[in-house]
Amino acid sequence: MRLRAIAIAMLLTSSAGCITVRRPGNRDGGPPETFVRTTADTRTTRLIDVRDGLQKPVLWRLLGEALQEHTVEVRDQQAGFMMTPWETSVVRDGVPDPRYRTRVTTRFVGDDWKQVQLRVDANWRTGEEWDVGTDIALLERMAAELRVRLGKR
DSSP, X not given: OHHHHHHHHHHXXXXXXXXXXXXXXXXXXXXXXXXEEOOTTOOOEEEEEBOTTOOHHHHHHHHHHHTTTSOOOEEETTTTEEEOOOEEOOEETTEEOTTEEEEEEEEEETTTTOEEEEEEEEEEXXXXXXXXXXXXXXXXXXXXXXXXXXXXX
16 A cells, blocks of 8 residues: 555656655655765766757757756756756645755757756755755656657657
């Protein structure tokens, strides 16, 4: 029964976009289980090969569509760069938890835009300090979205 509830919650929130699911057993108030502190071994970016034959204006539009669940704060079409603001992405007891925040950054690589780089930053506040890391679930979800929209087939 518990596994079914977790699966349903994950399914519902994966379509919502910016809510991170925590297992019910982790009620210590710590960071969500999808938070991974950054280390030299942590792969925090994804590089996605872009489908051949797409022109830059089309790629730019598709990138914007891939980020439509988020507010895009910085856009530079000439550089092929988009970045969201820091977003509170965990809800506990119906209230956003300001101790956890995420940000999505994308950029096309090179002048020919044959690849797009995705980075997801996440921070967890402990006292006055921010622990730096990534949200692995958001990173994988956004990578999958970019592959579907503009990746090679």
